[in-house]
Amino acid sequence: MPRFLRALAGLAGFFLVWEVIVQAGLVRKEFLPPPSVVLVTIFEQFGETQFIRDLIATFLAWAIALLIAVAIAVPAGLLLGSIPGLRTATAVVVEFLRPIPAVALIPLVLLLIGGGPEAKITLAVYASLWPIMFNTIYALGEIDPVLMETAKACGTGKFRTLTSVALPHTAPFVFTGVRLSANIALIAVVSTEFLAGAKLGIGNFIMQASTGSTRFDLVLAGTVVVGALGFLINGGLEMIGRRAFRWSTVDREAIS
Amino acid sequence: MLATLGACGALGGEDSSKASGGGDGGLEKPKIKVALLPVVDLAPLRLAQEGGYFKAEGLEVEAVDAPSGQASMTKMIGGEVDIAFSTYMPFFVAKSKGAADIRLVADSVSASPKSNAVVTVPASPVKTINDLAGKKIAITDKNTASHLLTVSVMKDHGVDTSKVQWVPMALPNISAALLSGQVDAGYLPEPFLTQASKVAGATPVVDIATGATQDFPLAGFGSLGSFVDKNPKTLAAFQRAMAKAVRDSADRSKIEPLIVKYAKVDAETASLLTLPTFGSTLDPRRLQRVPDLLLQTGVLTAKLDAAPMLAPQAG
Numbered sequence: 001m002p003r004f005l006r007a008l009a010g011l012a013g014f015f016l017v018w019e020v021i022v023q024a025g026l027v028r029k030e031f032l033p034p035p036s037v038v039l040v041t042i043f044e045q046f047g048e049t050q051f052i053r054d055l056i057a058t059f060l061a062w063a064i065a066l067l068i069a070v071a072i073a074v075p076a077g078l079l080l081g082s083i084p085g086l087r088t089a090t091a092v093v094v095e096f097l098r099p100i101p102a103v104a105l106i107p108l109v110l111l112l113i114g115g116g117p118e119a120k121i122t123l124a125v126y127a128s129l130w131p132i133m134f135n136t137i138y139a140l141g142e143i144d145p146v147l148m149e150t151a152k153a154c155g156t157g158k159f160r161t162l163t164s165v166a167l168p169h170t171a172p173f174v175f176t177g178v179r180l181s182a183n184i185a186l187i188a189v190v191s192t193e194f195l196a197g198a199k200l201g202i203g204n205f206i207m208q209a210s211t212g213s214t215r216f217d218l219v220l221a222g223t224v225v226v227g228a229l230g231f232l233i234n235g236g237l238e239m240i241g242r243r244a245f246r247w248s249t250v251d252r253e254a255i256s
Numbered sequence: 257m258l259a260t261l262g263a264c265g266a267l268g269g270e271d272s273s274k275a276s277g278g279g280d281g282g283l284e285k286p287k288i289k290v291a292l293l294p295v296v297d298l299a300p301l302r303l304a305q306e307g308g309y310f311k312a313e314g315l316e317v318e319a320v321d322a323p324s325g326q327a328s329m330t331k332m333i334g335g336e337v338d339i340a341f342s343t344y345m346p347f348f349v350a351k352s353k354g355a356a357d358i359r360l361v362a363d364s365v366s367a368s369p370k371s372n373a374v375v376t377v378p379a380s381p382v383k384t385i386n387d388l389a390g391k392k393i394a395i396t397d398k399n400t401a402s403h404l405l406t407v408s409v410m411k412d413h414g415v416d417t418s419k420v421q422w423v424p425m426a427l428p429n430i431s432a433a434l435l436s437g438q439v440d441a442g443y444l445p446e447p448f449l450t451q452a453s454k455v456a457g458a459t460p461v462v463d464i465a466t467g468a469t470q471d472f473p474l475a476g477f478g479s480l481g482s483f484v485d486k487n488p489k490t491l492a493a494f495q496r497a498m499a500k501a502v503r504d505s506a507d508r509s510k511i512e513p514l515i516v517k518y519a520k521v522d523a524e525t526a527s528l529l530t531l532p533t534f535g536s537t538l539d540p541r542r543l544q545r546v547p548d549l550l551l552q553t554g555v556l557t558a559k560l561d562a563a564p565m566l567a568p569q570a571g
Contacts, residue, residue, distance in 0.1 A: 030455045031432050115320070115336045197291070197322035197331070207323050208294040209520045210428060218520055 007235075015039075033217040041221040055225065057200035058189055061117055062233075065124030065185045066178070073129045073181075074174055077136025078162075087137065094133075102127035102188040106196050115196050124188035128181035135177030139170035172245040179237045186230050202226050284487040287316040288494070289337040290477070291328035294321065294519050296446055297365040297475050298341060300534050302514040304501035313493035329358075329478065338483050339494070343401045343475045344546040345555075352547075352560050357481035359567045360543070361491055362498050365532035367405075367472045372445045372532075373460035374406055375452055377434045382441045385410065385462045390419040394430045394442030398422060399555045401474060402443040405464050407553055412467035431456040447521045450529040473543050474532065484567045492570040498536040499570070505534045537569050 015035040021027060022034035029037075045051040080087045102123040109119045143166060151161045193203025202222050209218035292298055301317075304310050310317045322328035325342030332340035333356045341364065351358040374393070376382040382391055388410055395402040403422060410417050423439050430442040431452035441461060444452055452458035465471065477498075484491060505511050508531070515526045540563035547560035 028432075028435075028455070030451075110330065110336070111334055114334065115331055195323065197320065197327055199318075199320050204321055208321055211294055211323055211426065215520045215522055216428070 007231075011231075031216060033220060037217050038220045038224060041217040042225060045218075045221055045225075051205065054200050054202050054205045055229075057117070057198075058186075058193065058202040058226075059229070061120050061189045061201065062124065062182075062186050065121045065189060066128060066182055068121070069125045069128040069132060069181055069185065070178060072125070073132035073177070074136055076129075077133040077174070078140065078166075078170075080133070081137040081140030082162075082166075094130075098130045103191045103195060106192060110196060115198065117198070119196060120189045120192035120198065120201070123192050124185040127188040128185040131180040131184065132174060132177035135173045135180075136170060139173030140166060142173070143169050172241070175237075175241050175245060179234065179241065182233050182237055183230050186226070186233065190226050202229075283314050283490045283493055285338070285490045286314055287318065288339060288490060289318045289320050291320050291322045291331045291337040291340040293323075293325065293328060293341060296515055296519050296521070296529065297532060297534075298518065299511045299514050299531075300364075300498060300501040300505045300536070301341075302518050303505060303510060304497045306514065307501070307504070307510075309497040309500050310494070313497045315490065315493045315497065317494070325475070332356075332478065332480065338487075339477050339479045341475065341477055344473055344543070345399065345401055345404065345550065347476075347478045347565075348547045348550055348560060348562075349399070349555065351565060352550075352556050352558070358478050358565060359481050359484040360476055360538055360562075360565050361479045361484070361567045362477040362495050363473065363535040363538045363543075364475045364477060365534055367465040367469060367474055368530065368533040369463055369465045370460075370530040371449070372405070372443070372464035372474075373449055374409065374441055374443050374462050374464070375434070375449065375458040376441045376461050377456050377458050379437065380434065380440045382461060385413045386415055388420065388441060388461065389416040390421075391440040392421045392423050392438070394423045394425045394433055394439040396427060396443075397424045399553075402445075404549055404553050404555070405469050405472065406443050408469050408549060409462050409464055409467060412469075413462070431458060434458060446529040446532065447515070447519065447525050450525050454525070454528075469549075471533070471542075472549075473546055476538065479567065488568065491567055495536065495570040502534045502536045538566050540566055 019034045019036060022029055022032055033041075080090060105123060105126065106119070109122055113119060113122060147165055147169070148161065151165045156165075189201070190203035190206075192198075193201035194207045195203075197207060198204040202225060206219055206222035206226075209215055209222060290301075292301070305317060305319070320331065320337050322331055322340075325340075326346050328337075328340040328342050329346050329350060331337045333350070339361055344360075347358045347360065350356050374385075374388070382388060393406060395406060397403065407417050410420075423433070425433060425439070425442070427444065427448045430439070430444060430448065433439045434442055434452070435456045442452075442458075443464075444458070449458075449460075479491070511531070512523075512526045515521050515529075516523050519526075521529070543566070544562040547556060547562055550556040551559055
């Protein structure tokens with residue numbers, strides 16, 4: 001927990017700098033309301049059912065997208081990681097698809113599947129597939145050959161080796177991929193809501209506040225709430241990861 | 257997973273309440289989706305929604321937000337919504353390009369005096385409309401209402417528009433751009449007009465609702481030919497509810513809270529801003545001014561007749 005508190009202290013410092021910049025008149029309050037105003041606005045918005053519904057819609061879309069991404073990317077990663085021929089054959093396609101930003105696919109997705117929640121979920125799945133898949137492939141490649149040989153020597157079957165040797169080893173890597181993807185999925189969901197318009201969602205809330213209005217405090221309120229959501233999601237996953245994979249050192253090694 | 261998705265009205269997708277809604281007035285489609293923008297222009301529609309005017313007609317209107325008129329129209333062409341709100345320009349451009357069989361369903365707003373203007377700030381070199389020639393003018397985008405109406409007003413006053421640098425910009429950013437000298441003038445509709453005068457001391461150089469663009473039709477609701485032909489009763493119900501809402505919009509006290517709520521304008525600005533002229537029934541002769549302006553400004557290359565694009569008008 002102290003780590004969590006230290007992180008919050010940093011955030012408080014950030015808000016303080018922001019407050020000072022605005023109060024000193026370096027930026028006009030009308031264009032960049034200070035945190036003292038924005039935090040009050042956030043507090044007010046939490047009393048609005050519409051805002052709560054936006055928040056829930058974004059969170060649900062995010063959660064569904066991440067689950068689907070895991071369900072696709074982990075088996076795909078295991079498959080590609082354990083069959084080198086397949087991996088070589090698909091490498092070019094994967095390297096071609098991976099750098100395409102999810103938001104660049106918005107027009108295509110709108111035409112193909114419409115602009116409902118399916119659109120943001122699809123794009124978030126697309127964006128968050130890659131880190132999970134790559135971490136899975138990478139983890140399989142990193143397994144100590146001695147472990148695998150030992151399993152083989154003991155007459156362990158292929159499936160058994162996969163489930164009791166390969167998976168426990170890869171799981172922490174895969175989980176790191178999931179953690180990276182969690183934020184990517186959130187970005188994709190909110191950007192799609194913002195750029196394509198939706199019925200509900202925080203991105204939609206920010207879009208409405210920014211295109212139709214003179215209320216920059218609402219724009220920033222939405223932005224800060226998305227930031228807080230990302231912070232909580234990452235913190236939550238980090239905690240789960242530390243508990244679930246006590247034996248692993250991956251979390252300390254991997255880029256987070 | 258599918259069950260989760262299906263159960264999630266919270267996601268903002270298809271509502272499970274589809275079967276409900278008092279659709280026994282014999283409407284072909286008792287529940288329609290309309291793509292909307294967070295703008296002052298839509299106050300009457302919000303009134304019709306919140307005041308139960310649509311419900312009284314047996315119609316349920318579900319709002320889908322869009323970031324721009326163009327996006328709103330795209331949602332309609334893509335089949336996500338039945339009716340789209342936009343300024344008139346994208347509708348006519350799409351029709352002339354053959355992109356879609358656009359029909360205009362209901363009017364929304366026209367330029368009223370002091371609701372749209374080209375503005376300047378005290379520090380800008382632009383003092384009168386004659387100074388606009390060759391300057392940097394902020395507009396929302398090329399070939400939008402903001403661009404073409406500014407061109408039209410300048411031409412009315414004999415000001416050369418050929419050397420103007422048009423700077424595309426989101427409306428909320430224009431007052432900051434004026435203050436920093438990034439642009440010399442800018443086109444602003446309400447509520448940005450009131451906001452800019454408050455924040456940046458912006459003053460109008462010329463009111464848009466003058467000369468050739470007096471009472472100019474600005475925005476309305478469009479649909480596709482296929483929808484219009486299949487759903488005459490649904491459309492008539494929509495039009496009747498809108499007509500009533502427009503009549504009741506004369507009472508400003510009914511409108512202001514809706515502007516605060518939906519157009520996300522602060523209460524003080526909402527009380528100060530000049531409302532556009534709300535309307536609901538489309539008049540082909542008046543509407544013809546839009547494609548005519550598009551033709552004059554070279555956006556359209558051939559004359560486009562507005563009358564055949566109009567859906568039958570109720571009452």
